[in-house]
Structure formats: C-alpha cells, structure tokens
Amino acid sequence: MKNPQLSGLKFRRSAALSSFAAMVLLGILWGATIPMIKVAVDAGFQPVGMIFWQLVIAVVLLGTVMVVRGYRLKFSKKYAFYFLIIGLIGTLIPNFFSYLAYQHLSAGIMGIIIATVPMCTMVIALMWGNEKFRWLRMTGVLLGIAAMILLALPETSAPDPKKVIFLLVAMIAPICYGLEANYISLHAPKEINAVVVLFAASLIGLIIAVPVVYLSGQWIDLFVPWGNAEWGLVGSSIFHALAYTGYIWLVSKAGAVFSSQIGYVVTMAALLLSIAFLGESYSWFVWTALVIMLAGLALVQPKKAE
Numbered sequence: 001m002k003n004p005q006l007s008g009l010k011f012r013r014s015a016a017l018s019s020f021a022a023m024v025l026l027g028i029l030w031g032a033t034i035p036m037i038k039v040a041v042d043a044g045f046q047p048v049g050m051i052f053w054q055l056v057i058a059v060v061l062l063g064t065v066m067v068v069r070g071y072r073l074k075f076s077k078k079y080a081f082y083f084l085i086i087g088l089i090g091t092l093i094p095n096f097f098s099y100l101a102y103q104h105l106s107a108g109i110m111g112i113i114i115a116t117v118p119m120c121t122m123v124i125a126l127m128w129g130n131e132k133f134r135w136l137r138m139t140g141v142l143l144g145i146a147a148m149i150l151l152a153l154p155e156t157s158a159p160d161p162k163k164v165i166f167l168l169v170a171m172i173a174p175i176c177y178g179l180e181a182n183y184i185s186l187h188a189p190k191e192i193n194a195v196v197v198l199f200a201a202s203l204i205g206l207i208i209a210v211p212v213v214y215l216s217g218q219w220i221d222l223f224v225p226w227g228n229a230e231w232g233l234v235g236s237s238i239f240h241a242l243a244y245t246g247y248i249w250l251v252s253k254a255g256a257v258f259s260s261q262i263g264y265v266v267t268m269a270a271l272l273l274s275i276a277f278l279g280e281s282y283s284w285f286v287w288t289a290l291v292i293m294l295a296g297l298a299l300v301q302p303k304k305a306e
Contacts, residue, residue, distance in 0.1 A: 022249075023250060026262060030247075040232040040236065045220055047095070048212055051092060051095050052219075052220070055203075055205050056206060057238055062198055065245065066195060066196060071195060075200070078189075083197065089177075089179050101113075101167075101170035103166075108274045109286065110270070111271050113148075113167070114173075116144050116174040128186075137300050142296070146292055147293040152164045195248065
C-alpha cells in the first residue's frame, strides 16, 4: 500500500523541480534577447521599426495561443483603456528608450540594468502606498544605485563620458516596468486572462506603431535575404513573446515570489551570452557592479509566503 504522505512529498518535489527548470529556461530565453537586440541595433535597425516587428510577432504568437486555448477577447471602454496603458508602459515606451540605449551601451550592461526592475517596482509601490517601508529592502535599492554609479565611472565598458547619459536613458525601461507592475496590481481585471491582456495590449501598440513607423521612415524590410541583424530581430521577438507568456504561466503555477527570482537568470544569461557570442569583455568595475546589483536584488525580493 502506497504511503499518501510520501506520494504527496514526491509530487511536491517534482512540481518544484519543474518550476525551477521552467524558471531557468525562461530566464535564459529572456536573457538571450539582449545580445540579439544588440546585433540588430548595431546593424542600423532603428527603434520604431524594431518595435513594429516585435508587436507583429507578439500578436501572431499570442493570438495563436488564444485560439488553441479558446480564450476570448473582451473589449469595452474600461478594458480598452487598461490595454492601452499596458501597451504604452509595457512595450512602446520602454522598448523605444531601451533600443536607443543599445546603440551606445554594451549588451552586458543592458543586462545588468534589467536587474533594477524589482527595485523600481518597490520604490514606485512605496510612492503609491502599495508597499510598507522596510529598511532591508531599501538597502537593496541603495545597492542598486551604487551599482549604477559604478557603471557610470569612466573606467567601465563605456569610457566615453558622453555615453553615461544613456545609462539614464536605459533606466526609463525599468521604471516603466515598475509602473506597469504596480498598475497591474491595482487595476488588473480578474475576469480577463493575462495572455488575452498581452495580446490586446500588443494589438493596440501595433495600431499605434503602424503610422509612426511610416512617418518616421524607420521601416525595416524583412522581405529580403536574412543576415545576423534580421535573425537577431526576429529571434529576440519570438524569444521575448515566449518568455513573457511563459513567465505569466510560471507566476500562476509557482507564485510571484518564486517567479521573481527569474531576474537573476536573465541578468547572468545576458552577460554570459554576450561574452560568448558578441565577444564582449568587461572591466572589474562592471563585475563588481553585477555582484552589488545581485545582492541588492536579493534584498528587494519579496520574502513573505503567498
């Protein structure tokens, strides 16, 4: 006769192992988008054109998931405003400024900057009254600021003082993601599946991007023989859509506290893949900044059980 407690323990271990494996895989996918984007940007691809194709691919992939899963799109004035806000602060604005920063900063440094998302989220939560002040987590924010100061020093991978401003440009993205996380926590309609929200937000973003890409002259022609830049753009868009959708699944399966640890994997994957495939190298200032940033991230992560 089987012991039900032993069977339950094995099931929980199996579930924990699968969740951990999923987190690592999704983090690597997410981190891999960073050197891919760097390849596309260095080839001369402009932000608006890249955002257009990213949204096209996201709409196709998420739309396919909706059809397969039988999800229905609900549209009303209330929902449309919510979708618009998510599209703006979750994709259009952060990606535009990120792609501008990619033109001047290494992929590895962009990967480290991504680790500030939980810190920005916590600071905004404090400002909005969604979070209680805790010295331990605030120490994590201060460590994040110290890491950014190290990255701004002349001895780092961006020795040109004129490029330091692009660290601030790159920080617009984590701030937007922090705003998005807090906005979702306050206003997310419980009756709508998250995949549907991402699809609708991407669709609205695409509608906005179409005239902008036409007027800006930043159209990217993918109907040509593909080189590294085209593969980088399309690959990063597919990986991002898969990682984002997978992350939503992981949150629903393992909870937000466990899933938030994905930030470590994303940052480390971005650095290591940038070294391996782009040949990037970093001074000890950058590695020190990475250690400080990861320490800050550990302090900022929520500790309460869900």
